[in-house]
Amino acid sequence: MKKLPFVKILILLGTFLNASSKNSYTWTTDHMHIGVRWQPFGLEKCEIYDANRPLIKDHSSYAQFWVSWQAAEPNPANTDYKNNLSGYLKAINHAVNLCVERGLHTELVMWHCPAWASENGKGGAWKPRAGEYPKFVARIAKYFKGRVGAYQLYHEVNLQGMMNGADMNFIKEEIFTKGAKAIRAVYEAEPRTHVIVSTSGTSPCQPCEARVGLKGGGAMAVDDYYDQLISDKELMSKVDALNLNISDHFNGYGMMDGALIPNCWTQYDLARQKLDQRDYRSKKILSSESWICWDGSGNNHDVNADGKRDERDAFEKTITIFGKVLERGLNTVNMPWCDNSSRWSMGLTKRVDYSGQIKKLKPEWVIPSNYGGPGVITRKLGIHGPETSLKPYEVPEDGLRFSEVDYINPGDPNHLHYYVWRWYSQIAGGSNEVIRHAIAGERGNDITTNGNGFTGNEQYKISSYNRTEKSFTVLVYSNGAAGTGFLEVAIPATIQNGKYYNNEFSKIDFRGEGFRNGTKYNISTITKDINEATGKDENVSSGGSRNQIVRDGTLKVRIGKLRKFTTIKFTKAR
Template identity: 60%
Template sequence: MAYIKMLIKKHLLPIALFLSVVLQNFGKDKSSTSYDWTTDHMQFGVRWQPFAGRPQNNLYDSNRPVLSKHSSYAQFWINWAAAEPRENNTNYQVAMSAYLKAIDQAVNLCASRGIKAEFVMWHCPAWASESGKAGPWRPKAGKYAEFVTRLARHFKGRVGAYQPYHEVNMQSMINDADIDFVMSEIFLQGAQAIRAVYAEKPAKSVIISTSGTSPCEPCGVLKGLKGGGAVAVDDYYNRLIANKPLMAVVDALNLNVADHANGYGKMDGKIIPNVWAQYDLARSKLDKAGYYSKKIMSSESWIVWDNSRNNHDVNKDGKKDERDAFDKSVTIIGKMLERGLNTINLPWSDNSSPWSMGLTKRHDYNGRIKKLNPSIVIPARGGGPDIVTAKVALGGSDKSLYFHRKIRKEENDFSVKNFIDPSDPNHLHYYVWRWYSQIAGGSDEAIRHAIAGEVGNDINISGLGFTGKEKYKIASYTRTKSKFTVLVYSGGADGSSSMKVTIPSTIQDGKVYNNASSLKDFRGEGFVDGDTYQARFVTKNISRNNGKDLA
């Protein structure tokens, strides 16, 4: 096996080093970026919730760099109660709801830009629930499979992945149901229904997973699960993995990637002390059961940036602010990608959620908010639409936007005082997310390459330049550009030492990725003896004051 060795001799950066290495064979470029999404592919992007009745707003958001330039996929939440509020809304050709029209527009915008789409379903309309209530209620037998059949048939070819439910470990997410109902009616029958549609001619590939789990330790758990909190999550994974018919139709399990409780996704502190421990927990259970081909995918993900109770002073400077979000992003994204999580997403922008977690600030895209309340709008650096400095609950269309209610105290409003750099259109942790996005962001086809610590398939780094309490190394191969990308974070770099980075020159047989169970065989792709390539090394730090590159 051949290796590519790179010596990075000098990096004039104090405190921390963000290193990106790009090796490209320009003679093997492909003209098309169209590809079938498999679980060996890496996807890096956002959770995007488009606005009903505001196509101009959605178009504006789709053109922001966070989506159009740096994302390879967008995750959409599909609230069944909003998508089909009345039974006649099941006829998408005649009576598609405004909510689903917004999703439809956003998916089309993604498809036109080569961005993949994933759906996460949740809740139930009153007409389809056993209780007769809309929201987190158990659906009538067979109704959920009918719903996802309609959804899959309408979005086939434009949506490449589905998660049948959301935070299903909590009873409050699907009242009157238990784990057996969820596994049978939602996961198994739902997955079978989606696969049946995608198998119809012309057949299309599709990835189906299960549901992420809420990191809430004291919340009431789904009936049928043992214990509570992390104990119930542990049992949830056990129940799924023991269900052979279910495991035969899903490609992956899921977890939330979040900064909950301690800034790093803590539940009980023992079984799940942080989110990467939850990844290790699920991965070890799959491996023990022999399910090396089954992956783990990201569900709801968030990192809070304001001074609310949901944020955490992880850097111990006595404040809860955007610098904490910056540091949490370095750690959480680094640990998850390095371990092997192939999908990462964070909320695209500020909205009216009680949790302030947008990568970017809300923009006054058409000037309407400034007319309604000029005191909460400030100019953006570099021009463009103004920045909205408070949470707003908007109603109406593009032309008739209005504040349909006030932000309540428990919704944790923020102000311009919470912004580290007020005129910046983005939040500080966006710049960490953007740096990591180099591993797979954009419309090109990127697959997982070597994994840190995997024998025969490692990213080997030697030298005193790779140092500090936090160190991460991640690699991908972009098939469209015949390009290897290696990202290295060295938290203790002081500008005085070098490092050597070594990766396999071709895609190797991996334990979890790129092996005999892969839907498509990428092994052997890369650089062979005699190939010429260009190497580009970028070393920098990122300012914790304004996100600017420090080179």
């Protein structure tokens, strides 16, 4: 293990210069994050309202923002951020600041190209002139340094349509290698600041045209995409992680061809195995675009076989997708924060009439919230105009409209799958600093379980260590648990030398943190069900004990009358 000099550690821990004291830690690939993909509408009061919704303020640990180069710098004059910052970047800047104020970490994902920087003079998904992209990401990095801790260099580059005119060599050399170098040069300049740089997620679209230079199409092209990246030594020396999309595409679980990539978690396995085969245990995998659709359109999938496509399917898909990828070791997962005008209805929350203007203009589009406050908007809307005089409009019919009849619980400002996301979000601790702990099945670093209550055909175990609270959290899901059996859980009492996390490749050495033998600790447990129509907690049973003593380097707990969703917290006794 390479120990960092004390001075360097101080520099790293002071990474976010403009951040609040809540957000003073350095984000490394050993940290866990569950959060949102937030695309601000450019409405300042709306952004403030969204930032203060429990989704972001209380339960998210990070926010991912997509940065369209075309929108960020529509004209060459907009490259002068000090004097001519575009309205688009102003909105992202404002939202990033709101996150930092609330202790959330932030990540930027780049895509598209303005007409003035492209080879053919067209704006959008076109190849930029050589040298322009590295200069763009350098400008972005300089502007956001101290507030943004991670960058993804592009979006779905396995598809030709995401950057027309470019082949795979251009992607590897110009976008990934030179782009990563440009960002690192900014962050390595004084004051030196740690940054995570990763590549690009991959579209799960099987029939879409693959990038020129990739072998085959669909899943085969994705397989070759990972091979090409991992074979490029210079590229791999500049990035910290590869990426994948986490979604319910095609079959409800991210299927491409049904064989090589039957779902998104086997794509994680595919990328992880390729990294291992080339001795890249130091490199991680991070999530890129992530979504789960909830509406009645063809984008949703009847995974519970009740003959309907609705929010109950999104509920079930979220349990499975999050459980599968988090248990395997994916350390970042996000979902779209709110409904918008996209053809894919995938927000964790519904849009609300935060200013009351929608109700004044279209009262039939707004219904009262179950919890008071702003009314719930019941249409898929686009919005034009300044915030003082909004002009809402319903998307065209081919935009896959919805209304309150598509909501399971119309007056709830949250969609049903939000409540599953919220349960999983506990593992990342909101604004607290949380790192990965034991991984199910990892020898010497396992989450062991025993008991007749831990039953059913779908089971997940995930653990983390909260460095802010000095506590361990374990989440256990068991779809067969019905309050009639028990569960025993044991985890290591200190951070172990892990296969992928907390090892000799870690930027900061967390190993050994936790509770030593002889330390007294307290246990708190909550086991419950979540109602699949309302999202409300049901059959809740709380328990725990005090002043237990760590023996044999292990923390243990027994839970009776186990239900489906169980949260365990071990804290040091005071």
